[in-house]
Amino acid sequence: MNKNLGNENQKTTESGELRKLGFGMMRLPRRGVNIDLERTGRMVDLFMEAGFTYFDTAFIYPGSENAVRRALVERYPRERYQLATKLYAGVMPTAGAAKREFASSLRKTGAGFFDYYLLHSLRGSNVKKYEKFGLWDFVGEQKEKGLIRNIGFSFHDGPELLDEILTKHPETDFVQLQINYADWDDTRVSARANYETARRHGKPVVIMEPVKGGRLADPPKEVKQLLLEYAPGASCASWALRFAASLEGVLTVLSGMSTEEQVMENIRLLAEPEPLNREEQRIIRRVRAIMGASKEIPCTACGYCLEQCPKEIPIPDIFTAMNSWLGAGQAAEAQTQYEAATKGGSGAGDCIRCGACEEICPQQIEIRKELAAAAEKFAGSRRDEK
Known part of the structure; x- marks a missing residue:
């Protein structure tokens, strides 16, 4: 693990870990077609005032990196937050074009350096392109220059490929995986198998889509009834967030927040995350069986x-x-x-x-x-x- 993970420049818990909530900046509020910077700034303030400091954006999130500069970078000292962004090679025609994403992200965010930098959305259909373009060496060079603190990648494939990548690239500091209780045993997502593979390689995990793009905040009627019967005062989203935060080796849990109310609710739930007890774990297994039989399209509205x-x-x-x-x-x-x-x-x-x-x-x-x-x-x- 990179010595920078959980270093003194990061806002951590007393145990030295990052707080278990990260601000995913893919679904920011909009005013018409543009990001609502005033509301985004208020959301950032609420998040920071509660002691949470991890922000996640990406080159391909329309307007997000510019919004990060306006709502965060220009308003807070650099040492008070951690910023993650990503390089996506999928649609780039040349290695040069892909590498220019890094300079573009530095310019748009104005952050000076990135605490966490990811090769974006690796899978079987594109992993060779990242190798062909020399992007692993490229991000390693940026790390040597001090422009990147921790190198990682987000992943959307199976455990065999994940094991292959981590074996080939032990320099990886962390992995970002889609993990939620609905996808835990889903063979298309392989959440459990990917999580176990990352942990076997000793890599900390950043969790994305813990509420499955909002679907677990408003699950099917039968699921909602089951959760409310056990905990009438708890939101359905709280079950999903607590499930993710309960896992060992989790660096932080990203939530793509769009409203001030979502920020406040997530802060309340993950300020001191309470692990699921044995009965709640049993209920989650029942919920998983119900959702596994659902015919719904598993879209998370990532866009x-x-x-x-x-x-x-x-x-x-x-x-x-x-x-x-x-x-x-x-x-x-x-x-x-x-x-x-x-x-x-x-x-x-x-x-x-x-x-x-x-x-x-x-x-x-x-x-x-x-x-x-x-x-x-x-x-x-x-x-x-x-």
Whole structure:
């Protein structure tokens, strides 16, 4: 483990660990098409005042790095926070173009250096590109220059590939994994197996999607009833956050927060995270079985697919509409949601089946298949009547 992890420049708990809540800056509030900087600043203030200091952004999050500069970097001393950002090679045509992302991120954030720097969204379809472009050596050079404190990568594949990468690159300081109770034994996400692989290599873990893009904050009716029966005063999201924070070797748990209320709720839950007790763990196993039988589309609304779709189809919003029907049987509400999502733009039936969205989807969703089903389901809509 890098000696910088948990060093004296970081806000830590008395045990020397980072606080177990990180601010994921992918889903910041917006005013029209632009990030609402005033609200983002208030959210940053609430987060910092509560003693939490880890912020996570990325080159490919539209407007996020600039918002980090305005809401955080220009308003707080550099030693008071830790900043993570990422280099995504997936859509870059050359090694030079990929490497220029680092300089762009430094310029946009104005941070001077990055406490945590990640190669973004590694998986079987792109891992060779990161090697071919020499990006492991590149980030190592930036670390030697003092521009990076800790090198890591975010990962969306299986444990065999994760083991291969960590064996080849022992210089890795940490790994960012998608972990939540719903995905724990899901063979598409391999949350448990990936977590155990990272720990076997002695790598600290940053957890992303602990609430599965908000889906575990508002789970299916049967799940919600089960959780509320045991703890009437606890939110459904609290179960997901506590599950993630309970795991050993976790550096911090990222939450993509969009409102001041979400910041306050997460601060309350993770200021002193209480591990799940034995009965709560049993309930989570029951919940996992229920959700494993669900036909809902496992979309977390990360929006990566939107960057690739040549027809500008609002894929996450369409899947939200589909899940209202698949998960809750709310056909009328689903139709209304679909009409609102596609009003004045492309619908599910406009998909040209190019597959660009599937190449980048972290959840490995068969997007073309699901869009075809949505086009059939909503065939009476203005956009999809053929």
